[in-house]
Structure formats: C-alpha cells, structure tokens
Amino acid sequence: MTPKEKANEILDKYWLVDNIIPMFTVKQAKQCALIAVDEILNSRRKHLVQSLKFYEYWQEVKQEIEKL
Numbered sequence: 001m002t003p004k005e006k007a008n009e010i011l012d013k014y015w016l017v018d019n020i021i022p023m024f025t026v027k028q029a030k031q032c033a034l035i036a037v038d039e040i041l042n043s044r045r046k047h048l049v050q051s052l053k054f055y056e057y058w059q060e061v062k063q064e065i066e067k068l
Contacts, residue, residue: 002063003057003060003063003064004062006061006064007033007056007061007062007064007065007067007068008060008064008068010027010033010037010065011026011030011033011065011068013033014029014030014032014033016020017030020064030065030066030068033065034062034065034066035068037058037061037062037065041055041058041059042061044058
C-alpha cells in the first residue's frame with residue numbers, strides 16, 4: 001500500500017466510523033489521523049536506525065494526510 005493509500009485509509013477510518021454517517025468533519029478526522037501517525041512515529045523513534053524505512057513510510061503517510 002502506498003503512503004497516499006494508507007493516508008486515505010486512516011482518514012476514512014476516523015471520518016466514516018460507521019461507514020454511513022460521518023462522526024467528525026473531515027478536518028477533525030484529519031487531526032485524529034495525524035495524532036495516530038505521530039504516536040506511531042514517536043513510539044518507533046528510539047529504533048530509528050533499525051527501522052528507517054518504517055519511519056520514512058509513516059512520515060510519507062503523515063504528509064499525504066496533510067495534503068487531503
């Protein structure tokens with residue numbers, strides 16, 4: 001899955017929680033998605049050398065969410 005596809009998937013999970021009626025505005029869902037990705041990035045920072053590709057992937061996902 002590309003970072004852009006992952007960004008859309010995460011955003012959709014916050015925006016359309018029940019797949020019918022949006023629980024948040026797109027802006028609120030975007031904020032939630034960014035918080036989730038920041039948590040992933042922060043949890044892995046200490047292992048950055050071992051997982052540079054992991055970190056770069058999630059950085060790209062974060063950038064794609066910000067573009068939405």
